Amino acid sequence: MKKIFILFGLFFILTSSKVTAHEYYLSVTEVNYKAESESLQIITRVFVDDFENVLRKRFNDEIRLVKDNEEGPVRKMIERYLGQKLHLKTNGKEHQLKYLGKEYDTDQVILYIEVENVAPFTEISITNSILTDLFDDQKNVVHVEVNGVTKSLLLQKNEDRKTLKFRN
Secondary structure (H helix, E strand, C coil), X not given: CHHHHHHHHHHHHHHHCCCCCXXXXXXXXXXXXXXXXXXXXXXXXXXXXXXXXXXXXXXXXCXXXXXXXXXXXXXXXXXXXXXXXXXXXXXXXXXXCEEEEEEEECCEEEEEEEECCCCCCCXXXXXXXXXXXXXXXXXXXXXXXXXXXXXXXXXXXXXXXXXXXXXX
């Protein structure tokens, strides 16, 4: 009978403790080609705590991602990090990313990015190594939509660049 109480107590303690970290590491990026404006509209979703940790590790131990801290040093750190970790080429031409801003959705930060002056293309190469410097098992899912056709990629630490082909 004593064993039952000990097991019950142990079960209660283990199941009632709050787990603060998630057990998977995933970002999702959507890339949409807008032919009328010749631009790529990019939305990247990452977990706030992971993104904050990588910015702390790379740039500033004291950084905090909060809604009221959009401008200034935080913005510059996000721009630098994205510039190092996210690259797009169409038909072999490298493009400059323009970070537009961010917003929060529960435990995720949503990053808005644009690439301007993108002529119609048949091939797009994407490098996405976001958070792979923090987590070896980080997975980055990328969905690319061109002219109503969507294709997807799974990128990870040792395979962070892939190319997709589309028809004109």
